[in-house]
Amino acid sequence: MKTLLIARENAPVSRYGLPIPYxxxxxxxxxxxxxxxxxxxxxxxxxxxxxxxxxxxxxxxxxxxxxxxxxxxxxxxxxxxxxxxxxxxxxxxxxxxxxxxxxxxxxxxxxxxxxxxxxxxxxxxxxxxxxxxHPTGAAPMWQVPDVPETANPGWHTRHHPVFEIRTIAQEIAENSVDAAHLKYVHGQAAALDVGSTYTGHLRTTALKGPMSIEDSRGKRIDCEFSVDFEQSGPGIQVVRMSRHVSLVMLITITPVESELTHLRFSFLHPDYSEDPVRQALVEDFIQEQVGERGQYVGVVADLPIWNNKIYHRKPLLCDGDGKIVEFRRWFSQFYQ
Ligand code: FES
Ligand SMILES: [Fe+2]
Incomplete structure (x- = not known):
């Protein structure tokens, strides 16, 4: 009879066992x-x-x-x-x-x-x-990235109410490189596995091409998008979409307790009040990020996973899992 061994390093002390990153x-x-x-x-x-x-x-x-x-x-x-x-x-x-x-x-x-x-x-x-x-009081090592659209009087800003989640900053950030969950949690047709570039405290990704968004009647709309993503340390992500519509998503992740985190989305876009097609696309995109629409579910679908999962330092991975190891190597600098 085979014995199932449970690796010692996978037995969690707390659910995460990680300090608050700087x-x-x-x-x-x-x-x-x-x-x-x-x-x-x-x-x-x-x-x-x-x-x-x-x-x-x-x-x-x-x-x-x-x-x-x-x-x-x-x-x-x-x-x-x-x-x-x-x-x-x-x-x-x-x-x-x-x-x-x-x-x-x-x-x-x-x-x-x-x-x-x-x-x-x-x-x-x-x-x-x-x-x-910083846990030892070290001085700032980089600056908060400038999002000039926040000062543009021709742009609207919408702050979505906070998501309070029983998790850590790393888990939320890791979600965006976890290609396989996009299908099973968010209902995306195909896993999107986009590589990132890592430079110091920055992680950047650029994506161009067609994208489909679900409208309020459940119909998929195909449009052209160019997406630039920049993560600046553990707490700040800026997603800038252009071409068919312009939309900036400022996503912030703030540790409140060692295992309780506030996730916030702020959406910025030009005044499309005279352009109902683009206005509707922006609304649909925002809904798809934070809401629940048809079978395509935004961040709300991640919440029960984050609220209950544990963190494996040495997870069992397969080749379709995306760049999780690479991401973790980069993120580990914020625990130094
Ligand atoms: S001034 Fe005396 S305790 Fe603050
Ligand atoms: Fe997710």
Whole structure:
């Protein structure tokens, strides 16, 4: 009788057993954080306090005051360029320096030397707030990619509600190189196995040719598309479609807990209100990405898989599985 051996390396400790990878991650839309607002946010498996000062500058810090430990997100207030602690009113700027202690006869000299609030680098780009997370606090190694369409007044932007998924950033990104699942999960007629180019933190793919989209009546429409895909680290993917219609998809993946991730889609396209054919194509394409239409199902079909699967470090693969090993080799840099 044969014995079925289960490889030790395939026995998961947690469902994934991987740390949070480093990179830039979308925190929220810029419009969602008004001047003078202080918020407690959960990101990267811990709490942070986020605020926007009177000059519009944004800070993101560990939430407990370095003085006697009050929670800055519970009663903390913006006072000009400072975040005031609710306990003794010390004031901290958006870089984490303590700039004012209202009752100190002289400020401790050490306070001018370095920030006392530990925080993350934050930038605003593409009308969004982004934070750089690195487990050892290393400085940013690249920039958030510019998506100029977000600043184009002739373009519309639609932000789809967040998908909260019990998974990790790598699993969501790996989905796009998993050629075989496209047929069995999403109902695509043929697996599309497109090679990627890997350069440093970037993964790029270009695709040209005919594509078919299902319209609201379930009819397939054939059209010409050119698709440029760029993934910038674990958290940002920009998909730019052109030719028949222009459409940009900004896909962001943000770790909230070690195994809970927020996936967001923002769609940008020119104003097609005078062009019902192109408008309908854009609607159909968006539905196909995030919705459920006929037998072709978008990302919602991935959710039950992601919410319940485990991660095999050494999966059993076949030759039709796509470039999973190559992708994992590239992605592993973000765990260094
Ligand atoms: S605990 Fe924050 S000022 Fe004292
Ligand atoms: Fe998928």
């Amino acid at each position: 990179g830039w991650y979308r925190i929220m839309l810029s419009d969602e954080l008004g001047v003078g607002v202080v918020q407690t946010v959960r990101l990267f498996d811990r709490e942070w306090v986020l605020f926007r000062d009177a000059k519009g500058q944004v800070g993101l810090f560990e939430p407990h005051c370095p003085h006697l430990g009050a929670h800055l997100g519970v009663g903390g207030k913006v006072d000009g360029e400072l975040l005031r602690c609710p306990f003794h009113n010390w004031g901290f700027d958006h870089q984490g320096f303590c700039r004012h202690i209202p009752y100190a006869r002289s400020m401790p000299p050490s306070l001018s030397r370095e920030p006392v609030l530990k925080g993350l680098p934050v930038v605003e780009a593409n009308r969004m707030i982004w934070a750089w997370f």
